[in-house]
Amino acid sequence: MSNLAFEIGYDHYRFRFPLEIDRFQNYYRADIRNGFEAAKYQQVSRRTPDMYERKLLCIRDRALIKGLEASITTKDLCREYEKTHGICPVTGVPFSFADNSDTDWSVDRINNNRGYSSDNIVVVSVIVNQVKSDLDLTGMIKASLTIKHSKNQAFQPKLQFKIAQFYFKRMQLLKPLSFCQLLKKTQSLFDQLVFIQFFLNKDRNSRAFINQLEKYVDKKAIKKAEKLVLKRVHHRADIGVDVLYDSPKLYSSIQSFIKVINQHSKEFDPLLMNCLFA
Numbered sequence: 001m002s003n004l005a006f007e008i009g010y011d012h013y014r015f016r017f018p019l020e021i022d023r024f025q026n027y028y029r030a031d032i033r034n035g036f037e038a039a040k041y042q043q044v045s046r047r048t049p050d051m052y053e054r055k056l057l058c059i060r061d062r063a064l065i066k067g068l069e070a071s072i073t074t075k076d077l078c079r080e081y082e083k084t085h086g087i088c089p090v091t092g093v094p095f096s097f098a099d100n101s102d103t104d105w106s107v108d109r110i111n112n113n114r115g116y117s118s119d120n121i122v123v124v125s126v127i128v129n130q131v132k133s134d135l136d137l138t139g140m141i142k143a144s145l146t147i148k149h150s151k152n153q154a155f156q157p158k159l160q161f162k163i164a165q166f167y168f169k170r171m172q173l174l175k176p177l178s179f180c181q182l183l184k185k186t187q188s189l190f191d192q193l194v195f196i197q198f199f200l201n202k203d204r205n206s207r208a209f210i211n212q213l214e215k216y217v218d219k220k221a222i223k224k225a226e227k228l229v230l231k232r233v234h235h236r237a238d239i240g241v242d243v244l245y246d247s248p249k250l251y252s253s254i255q256s257f258i259k260v261i262n263q264h265s266k267e268f269d270p271l272l273m274n275c276l277f278a
Contacts (some may be wrong), residue, residue: 008060015049017057025064028273051097052077059116069115080123081105086127090166091159095125095126102127108182110170112136122170132163137171140164141273145182145189167278179273180265192241194261195254196260197275198222199239205274212271216260225253 005024006026009032012019019036023030049057052074063070087094088103095105106129107121114120124132135143144164183190200206228250236243244251261268 004060004064005031006035006038008032008057008064009037010044010061011057012036013039014044014046015053015057016046017049017054023061028064031176046254050074050222052081055105055107061260063116068109069117072116072121076118076121077107077123080107080121084123088130089122089129090124090162093125100126102130108132110167124166127159128163128166131159137164137167137173138175138177140167141177141179141277142182145186165203168273176266177269177273178265180262180271183272184262188241190258191244191251191254192260193272193276195229195241195244195250196239198226199233201226205271205278209271209275211269213257213260216264217257221253221256225250225257228253 005028009019011017012032013036019032021032025034055077056072056074059072060070062068083089084095084105091103093103096103098104102125104126105123106126107116108124108129109116110120110122112134119226132140140160141164144158146160152252183193195205197203197209201210210222210226228247232243232247232250233239241267244254261272
């Protein structure tokens, strides 16, 4: 970390960036001052940092204070920012560049147990970074299921849910999650999640779920459910859960499937998580 401290001091001088030495631990201050004085002695050309250089300065300061790795470069930041096309990949809102705005672009560590390395960063808005905070993937999934789901909409674009979707593709569960048990606490979501797989029956994740269900349920019953779901969804031009609740026959079929799912929850946990978040 002493090399990083020296480099931080050096760059603060080079980029005319305020050096608030009191922010850093005592044992780093001498190296930071040495870096600053070295740049000054070498008469390094001074200039205003661009958006990537400024962000990297802030990240390296934060990393040193927290004792984190900070091996990323401005090229890494530029690459990740360009992937977003200037729009937060979670909220869909264009980035701003003000100070302390919820829509400002920020750099998040995907795995909070690791530092700022090129394979552990994404560019998201400040509000996403703040809401995610120190949550692991399990925490994000649990948070996403605490939101209230509308009966008239398949899956609401709530921030916690969008965050879980975004990081689900980038993180791994550290240990098995009893997802079906969580869904029981939000029964309408459980009902709708199972119901909608029969409408999306050609989707890869939906097909994997249905194939697993066929191991325990008569295939004719599943085919009947698929036909009834398609018929009712097309008739109502809606995939909301009310389409299910307004059909006693379809509702009865889905509930019988859910009973089987709960009996074999360990097998269905990863399949249903993929259906909802992947």
